[in-house]
Amino acid sequence: MTTKNTPIQRAESDRPLSGFNAKALLRFIIPSLLGVLAFLIPVEDKGQITIMMAILSNWLKNELMEYMIMIVIGIIGLSAIITAYVTLLKPRWVIPGSFMAELFSVSMPWLLLRVSGLVMVLMIHYQVGPEWIWSERTGLIVLKDLATTIVTIFLFAALLLPLLTDYGLMEFVGTLFRNIFRKLFCIPGRASVDATASWLSSAAVGILITSQQYEKGYYSAKDAAVIATNFSIVAVPFTLVIAEFVGLGHLFIEYYATVVVTGMAAAIIVPRLPPLSRMSHDYYPAQGQVLNEEVPAGHSLFTWGLRQAVEKARSAPSLPGLLKAAVRNTCDIWFGLMPPLIVIATGGLVVAEFTPIMTWLSYPLIPILELLQLPEADKAAPAMLVGFAEMFLPAVIAAGIESELTRFVIISVSVTQLVYMSEVGVMLLKSKIPLGFMDLVKIFLVRTAVILPITSLIAHLVVFRG
Numbered sequence: 001m002t003t004k005n006t007p008i009q010r011a012e013s014d015r016p017l018s019g020f021n022a023k024a025l026l027r028f029i030i031p032s033l034l035g036v037l038a039f040l041i042p043v044e045d046k047g048q049i050t051i052m053m054a055i056l057s058n059w060l061k062n063e064l065m066e067y068m069i070m071i072v073i074g075i076i077g078l079s080a081i082i083t084a085y086v087t088l089l090k091p092r093w094v095i096p097g098s099f100m101a102e103l104f105s106v107s108m109p110w111l112l113l114r115v116s117g118l119v120m121v122l123m124i125h126y127q128v129g130p131e132w133i134w135s136e137r138t139g140l141i142v143l144k145d146l147a148t149t150i151v152t153i154f155l156f157a158a159l160l161l162p163l164l165t166d167y168g169l170m171e172f173v174g175t176l177f178r179n180i181f182r183k184l185f186c187i188p189g190r191a192s193v194d195a196t197a198s199w200l201s202s203a204a205v206g207i208l209i210t211s212q213q214y215e216k217g218y219y220s221a222k223d224a225a226v227i228a229t230n231f232s233i234v235a236v237p238f239t240l241v242i243a244e245f246v247g248l249g250h251l252f253i254e255y256y257a258t259v260v261v262t263g264m265a266a267a268i269i270v271p272r273l274p275p276l277s278r279m280s281h282d283y284y285p286a287q288g289q290v291l292n293e294e295v296p297a298g299h300s301l302f303t304w305g306l307r308q309a310v311e312k313a314r315s316a317p318s319l320p321g322l323l324k325a326a327v328r329n330t331c332d333i334w335f336g337l338m339p340p341l342i343v344i345a346t347g348g349l350v351v352a353e354f355t356p357i358m359t360w361l362s363y364p365l366i367p368i369l370e371l372l373q374l375p376e377a378d379k380a381a382p383a384m385l386v387g388f389a390e391m392f393l394p395a396v397i398a399a400g401i402e403s404e405l406t407r408f409v410i411i412s413v414s415v416t417q418l419v420y421m422s423e424v425g426v427m428l429l430k431s432k433i434p435l436g437f438m439d440l441v442k443i444f445l446v447r448t449a450v451i452l453p454i455t456s457l458i459a460h461l462v463v464f465r466g
Contacts, residue, residue, distance in 0.1 A: 028168040028306075028313035035163030038156075039197040039205075042236070049236050053160055054202070057153040068148040073121055075151070076342065079104075079335040080118035087111050099328055103335060110340070117339025120346060121147075138349040141390075142342055146422060150204065150338060157205045158329035159322070165209060166316045168309030169193055170218075175295065175305030185230070186271045187223050195231040199263075203424050206232035208329070211431040215284050222271075222279040224433045229276070229419055229443050230267040233259075234391060239415055246398045246407045254463045258412045262454045266416060269450050275442045284432065337430050345422035348389030358386045372456040375403035380410055384452065387414045388444050390422040405464045412455045419444040 038053045045055050061068060086094050086104040088111075094100050106114070123129045124139035133139050164170070174190025181189045194213060198206025207228050214224035239259065243252045270276060295304045317325060352358050362381035369377035369384075379401050383394040394414035398407040419425060419440050428435050435443075 024310050024314060027316070028172075028309045031163045031167035031313070031316070032169035032172075032309075035160065035165075035167070035169060038160045039164055040193075053156050053205070054153070056156045057149070060155070061148060061152045064152075068151065069125060069143065071151060072143065072147045072338070073125060075334045076114075076117050076121050076339050079339050080114045082335075083111055083114045099331075103331060113343055114339040117342040121342050124342075124346070132350050132354045133346060135353075137353045137396075139346045141349065141392075142345045142422065146345060147338055147342060150333065150341070153202060153204065154208070154333040155330055157208060158333070159326040161205075161209060161212070161329075162317065162322055162325060164193065164197060165213065166312070168312040168316070170213075171312045172305040172309035175308055176301050185226065185267050187226050188219065190218060191223065191227050194227055195267075198227070198231040199233050203232040203234055203418070204427060207424065207427045207431065208333070211427075211433055212329075215432050217283050220281045220283050221434050222276065222281050225279050225435055225439075226271045226276055228424075228428060228431075228433060229435075229440075229447075230263075230270060232424060233263060233418060234415055242392070242395045242411050242415065245395050246411055248404065248407060248411065251404075251408065251463065255408065255412060258408075258455060258458050258463070259415050261458065262412065262451045263416045263418075265454055266447055266450050270443070270446055273446055273450075275439050275446075280434070337427060340430065341423070341426045344426050345390065348421045349393070352386045352389040352393050358382050358389075361385055368452075372409075372453065373460065374406045374409055374456065376401050376406050380406050383410045384413060384448060387417050387420055388425075388441070389420065391415065391417070391420040405459055408463060409452075409455050409459050412459070413448065413451050416451050416455075417444060417447050419447065 039051055041051065042049050043052060043055070044050075045058075064071065083104045083106060085091070086100070087106055087108075090105070094105065096105075120133065120139065121143060124134040124143045127134045170190040170193045173193050174188060176189065177192040178189030181187050181192055181195075185191070185195075187195075190213075194206070194209050197209055210219070210224050210228045210232070213219050214221070219227070236256070239256055240249070240252055243249050243255050248255060295301055299307075359382050362385050365381040365384050366377050369380055374380055379397070383397040386393040386397065391414055394410050398410040401407050401410070419428075421440075425437075425440050428440060429437065
């Protein structure tokens with residue numbers, strides 16, 4: 001498919017291909033290697049496979065353990081108070097278009113979400129009001145496990161992500177893998193770095209990378225949506241927690257291998273189905289298209305990729321610029337994302353845990369699970385849908401099922417369904433990626449329809465064949 005080059009692309013292609021010195025090359029190599037070390041290299045920590053950024057996040061969380069809840073409450077409190085002040089009173093010192101205005105001058109629905117987040121987090125912490133809001137199965141999970149993790153993980157992610165995205169690594173790898181990723185997953189080659197980081201780190205970090213690349217003009221709306229909803233899987237250590245929780249720790253290798261196989265299959269199939277197949281190829285309005293992975297005549301993939309990487313590294317931010325961007329990204333996540341996350345995640349868990357809605361919706365799945373020869377299909381059916389609210393809930397249901405085969409299928413499907421409102425859904429709705437709530441519902445259902453039969457087949461023929 002031939003695409004028309006924009007002026008930015010033509011300027012890049014017409015630039016003389018003069019040599020570059022060792023200093024320019026090192027400006028690409030050293031930060032990129034640090035980024036790879038932080039996000040892409042699996043390491044062992046206390047008997048578990050994880051990545052360096054997760055180790056740093058867990059270390060800080062453990063060091064601040066006794067203060068973490070109050071830190072979360074403080075962040076959400078500041079967000080609600082400052083947002084109400086800036087949005088309603090519109091003080092003169094908040095300049096339109098400034099970062100302060102972008103962060104705290106919001107629409108009325110977002111203001112209500114931030115204020116509701118403060119009210120809800122206080123109810124959860126002090127355990128006042130209806131128990132279904134602050135119980136250990138709803139609000140306390142969101143406050144103690146999810147919100148505290150986001151505080152620390154994004155502090156390091158915001159600082160370290162530019163090493164992965166702004167110093168040439170994505171340009172270099174993107175040029176090398178552009179054909180493979182376009183043909184397999186319908187996304188640019190540079191997404192190979194994004195997809196790997198999304199898979200190995202955490203769903204939240206993966207969406208942050210993808211959203212930033214979309215806003216900078218490197219992905220179209222469809223590219224960003226495909227990457228965010230097909231590769232932003234939960235971290236490897238959490239999959240082990242799930243396996244242990246349902247009593248299948250002895251099958252962890254088979255379990256994670258199944259997740260990888262079904263996840264890759266879904267990443268190939270789902271982008272070719274609605275709603276993702278019908279999404280626009282338009283680029284972020286503020287940028288226009290700036291991505292160009294085409295290789296000029298007379299150059300190999302390697303040499304042109306290296307040229308692109310070095311040019312990108314030359315324009316990468318200095319240390320002060322890096323720190324400034326890190327502060328902005330951290331504030332955006334802390335003050336912009338966490339309050340609505342508390343509200344939406346808690347609300348989703350309340351619906352899943354304290355109402356029969358998910359059970360009613362799952363009735364049509366029972367004959368399908370019986371057709372796939374899964375024992376205790378009536379108990380397993382709700383687990384196939386409840387993951388849309390929070391991906392750990394299917395494991396809670398699976399723990400009460402006797403059949404190992406059914407438990408195996410439930411936890412494998414729950415991890416690869418990928419779209420869940422307690423984290424991924426809220427982040428996508430908050431991002432600039434043009435995905436609405438109903439889009440997320442449709443993608444969740446499509447992924448489930450693709451993954452469930454593949455997972456069941458693997459479970460029957462490979463894992464439990466005896």
